[in-house]
Amino acid sequence: MEKFIHFMELFPPLSPWQTILLILILIPTLITLIWGAPWVPTPMNRVLKMLQLAKLKPGQKIYDLGCGDGRLVHLASIHYKAKAIGLEFSPLIYAMAKLIQPYYWLKGSRAQIKFRNFYKVNLNDADVVVCYLLPHSMRKIQKKLELELKKEAQVISYAFPVTAWIPNHRSPRQRQKAFGPIWVYKFPVKPQKKQPL
Numbered sequence: 035m036e037k038f039i040h041f042m043e044l045f046p047p048l049s050p051w052q053t054i055l056l057i058l059i060l061i062p063t064l065i066t067l068i069w070g071a072p073w074v075p076t077p078m079n080r081v082l083k084m085l086q087l088a089k090l091k092p093g094q095k096i097y098d099l100g101c102g103d104g105r106l107v108h109l110a111s112i113h114y115k116a117k118a119i120g121l122e123f124s125p126l127i128y129a130m131a132k133l134i135q136p137y138y139w140l141k142g143s144r145a146q147i148k149f150r151n152f153y154k155v156n157l158n159d160a161d162v163v164v165c166y167l168l169p170h171s172m173r174k175i176q177k178k179l180e181l182e183l184k185k186e187a188q189v190i191s192y193a194f195p196v197t198a199w200i201p202n203h204r205s206p207r208q209r210q211k212a213f214g215p216i217w218v219y220k221f222p223v224k225p226q227k228k229q230p231l
């Protein structure tokens with residue numbers, strides 16, 4: 035205990051405002067880490083492949099659940115003229131995405147980056163939903179997508195599948211380049227057959 039007190043004395047005391055700011059940053063960051071996924075950017079090659087698989091038409095709406103620096107939504111806007119929306123709930127990653135945004139504006143992007151917890155955003159107007167999350171967050175998001183997504187909407191997932199659904203397409207992993215697989219699901223999705231016990 036004494037050691038802990040000495041350790042804490044190394045840090046300068048925080049003013050009430052600094053404490054509030056720290057809490058405001060820490061809470062959403064913890065939510066993204068515990069119930070979502072940490073920020074690991076999708077390799078550009080896989081971003082382009084996901085967009086190619088999405089076959090977006092101009093004006094269609096695409097969401098990236100946990101958009102990181104916003105690379106996918108910006109490229110969807112620039113190359114496919116899609117209404118692209120990136121949802122990001124980690125304050126530091128969101129701030130970084132906002133800092134980078136003008137670079138993509140100059141290239142013609144109209145994508146929006148929003149500070150939102152994607153579990154709380156209604157996705158009923160989505161034509162395409164992309165995600166690069168972890169197995170536990172894929173399980174958590176599955177029911178929400180089943181309830182909200184319209185007919186013909188697509189879910190495109192990098193690295194981890196929605197294990198309860200049969201994919202319409204699977205791009206294999208490329209081991210030598212360390213690229214993960216991509217799964218495409220089209221609504222209404224077909225459920226996987228339950229394994230007999």
Ligand SMILES: C[S@@+](CC[C@H](N)C(=O)[O-])C[C@H]1O[C@@H](n2cnc3c(N)ncnc32)[C@H](O)[C@@H]1O
Binds near residue numbers: 065072073075121
């Ligand atoms: C593996 S990264 C993917 C980044 C980005 N989609 C890309 O392709 O480069 C996952 C991202 O999801 C964000 N995230 C996790 N949980 C979230 C939540 N509940 N709401 C919004 N963003 C979340 C993380 O902060 C992180 O930036």
